[in-house]
Amino acid sequence: MTDAHEATTRAHHQEWARVVAALTKRFGDLDIAEEAAAEAFATAVERWPADGVPPNPGAWLTTTANRKAIDRIRRESKRDDKQREAQMLRDDDPPQPPGAIEDDRLRLIFTCCHPALALETRVALTLRLVGGLTVAEIARAFLVRETAMEQRITRAKGKIKANRIPYRVPSAEDLPVRVSGVLAALFLVFNEGYLATGSGTDPVRRELTAEAIRLTRLIRALMPRDGEVTGLLALMLLTEARRTARISADGELVTLGEQDRGAWDTALIAEGHHLVRERLATGERPGRYQILAAINAVHTDARDVRDTDWSQVVALYDQLARIDPSPIVVLNRAIAVAELDGPDVALAAVDRLDEKLAGYHAFHATRADLLRRLGRSGQSRAAYDRAIELAGNTAETAYLTRRRDQLG
Structure with missing residues (x-):
């Protein structure tokens, strides 16, 4: 990599931090600077999922924030003096440090995971804005209806605007507070890549798993x-x-x-x-x-x-259930129990999850397999039918269909 290329990359990484500070400095009004930054992110929330994340998110946000600031100034009595100052903003201004995070995309994820928003809302908004996942894909990850997820994301955008939540580049001190939401978002991005649920997509989306791993490596270097x-x-x-x-x-x-x-x-x-x-x-x-x-x-x-070593797997799931007693953990533990204690014991545990996981394809696929192993072919076929109906991954649908058709 040439020195010029390194300098250009470094400047791009610093752009977002520079413009936020520059807006405050040039306009002399913190409210205008924060409002412009918040509006730029809100615009990104609306446009990036449809248009795609731009090649240089920092530069895009810089340009948009400047325009928003100028528009606001024009609406106020201070327009003349402030507009002249706005025009003084140049790319050759001395760059300011980008904060703790140099990678553009990772910085955006940490910025989106603002602690003022509920954890699930942070994760959903990040998946939509930065991860590029559709509302349907995010809803499946959270095991909720698409309409409910759409409303959740819309409410999050509204809260950002109404409460004027500032999108500031996180400092090193901010990282521990925000990291749980960032990890949750990256885990779901990875899962969507590993077992893609979107219609018309490849069963495995290598670009998502690779990016999730890359970003997690960067976080480990930071923490x-x-x-x-x-x-x-x-x-x-x-x-x-x-x-x-x-x-x-x-x-x-x-x-x-x-x-x-x-x-x-x-x-x-x-x-x-x-x-x-x-x-x-x-x-x-x-x-x-x-x-x-x-x-x-x-x-x-x-x-x-x-x-x-299935006994060790079950013991680890027991340990996990003590800190995360979710129905998904119980379901996965039951799969291991089937190998250790038999399908009848596992099925009893799985059936108790019916109300909580009725819309989850893996629940029905697990029941279908356990019923098949117990020789209850009719019930197994019905469970396979339901799993096939709910599954979004083409490779998984093909597997479930073959297993169903093999039943006597």
């Missing part, structure tokens, strides 16, 4: 002692290591037990295992992502599915 950051990176790496073995040549999902483990990426597995061991060595109480990474480490440590 190397945060156990959940390390845990999420390990989880992503151990999951991504199995990607090429998950889809067959004819486009059908290949389950974990049927995958060619020789096709797994050994380098990613080694790195993921190293990160899991690193966290275990600290002796600190693990969080959600660390436990999920440990579960994946058990799976990827087995050379054959028959070598899987």
Whole structure:
């Protein structure tokens, strides 16, 4: 990379922080500066999902914020003096530090995850604005109706405008407060890439998983002692290591037990295992992502599915359920219990989730498999039908259809 290229990249990274400070300095009015920045982000929320994130988000936001500031000044009595000052803004002004984060996209994600918004709202808004996911894809990730998610995102935009929540570039001190929302957003972006649910998309969206991993690596460089950051990176790496073995040549999902483990990426597995061991060595109480990474480490440590230490997997899910007693955790634990104690024990646990997970395709797919193993073909077929109806991933639909059609 040439010195000129490095200088240009550095300037782009600094643009957003520079313009916010410059607006305040030039206009002499913090309210105008914050309002212009907030309106620029609100415009991005409206336009980027449809038009796509621009190649240089910082420059786009800089230009838009300047226009918003000038428009506001023109509406006020201070127009003449302030407009002359606005015209003095030049790209050759001395750049100011970009804060703790230099990567454009990661800085936007941290900026969107403002603690004034509820955690789920932060995550949903970030997925829409920066992740580029559709409302339908976000709704499926949260297991809610599309209309409900649309309303949630709309309310978030309204709160930003009404309360004039400032979009400031986060400092190093801001990162711990915002990181939980950022990790949740990146985890959902990764999941959408790993098992894409959008209609007309490839079953695996490599660009999403790669970007989620890249950004999580950057966060770990910023926060190397945060156990959940390390845990999420390990989880992503151990999951991504199995990607090429998950889809067959004819486009059908290949389950974990049927995958060619020789096709797994050994380098990613080694790195993921190293990160899991690193966290275990600290002796600190693990969080959600660390436990999920440990579960994946058990799976990827087995050379054959028959070598899987299912008792350890169940024990890890028990540990996870104590900090995250969600129905999804209970469902996944039941899948492991089926291998340890049999499908009848697992089915009893799964059936208790009916009201909570009735609209979740994996719930019906799990029931279908357990019923099939118990020889209850009629009930299994009905469960497969419901899972196929709800599934959005083309490879998963093909797999479920074949399994249903194999029933006697």
